[in-house]
Amino acid sequence: MAPRSYWKGYLKLSLVTCPVTLMPATSDAERVRFRTLNGKTGHPVVSRYLDAGTGAVVGDEDRVKGYPRGEDEHVILEEEELEAVALDSARTIDIDCFVPSDEIAWIWYDRPHYLMPADPIGEEAFAVIREAMRATDRSGIARLVLGGRERAVLLMPRGTGIILWTLRFGDEVRPEEEYFAGIGGGKPDAKALALVKRLIDERTRKWEPDMVEDPVQENLLELIRSKKPKKGTRKSGPKTARGGDNVVNIMDALRKSIEGKGKR
DSSP: OOOOOOOEEEEEEEEEEEEEEEEEEEOOTOOOOOOOTTTTTTBBOOOOOOOOOOOOOOGGGGGGGEEESSSSSSEEEHHHHHHHHGGGGGGEEEEEEEEESSSOOGGEEEEEEEEEEGGGHHHHHHHHHHHHHHTTTEEEEEEEEEEEEEEEEEEEETTTTEEEEEOOOGSSOOHHHHHHHTTTOOOOHHHHHHHHHHHHHHHHOOOGGGGOOHHHHHHHHHHHHHHHOOOOOOOOOOOOOOOOOOOOHHHHHHHHHTTTOOOO
């Protein structure tokens, strides 16, 4: 069964727009997960929100978001207020600029996603943007709201699709100089260097996904298969996704963009 769409919206470059869908490129769905049970009854243990002052259970309708403003002081924000500051990037990936593809260091890369056309109508516009980035060796920089936060994202052509990387926030990347400053910069012994180079050559092989397989995962599965299961239930509900719309004529949009009529 094909995976459900994670996000649907629009990819936009000046006046060229096409509906797209976004899917995470990585998944931990196959990883072994455990539930916490009551060892005496075998029943699952559930978590609840408790009032730190009274110890009473706080229901869904009573929970609000608060920003700490000093000890025991919070600014309360209602859902309506949070929705009011939502940006256009919640439904549109508007490419703001382009950078040489090799200029952004890997440390800024956060999570990869697959970006693809949402329907056949948008494939032409999508392909033009993708192939133009490939031909110029450029990557697009845009902004997108994911998980309630606006993120800077990097768009890179790959095969017939586009890889969208969320980028780390500026305050998340620590300056390397603070950690590498005390390391000596002298050249190593030439003979030792030659031996290590030889060792590297002997151990070099083509990249394969099995290089990062988790051996513990299979051991856990084997252990689980060897044990007798206890009865239990698990409920899940379907997720819904919203769709896209039509696109403008691609050549007209490109001409107007080049002429400057598409400038924001």
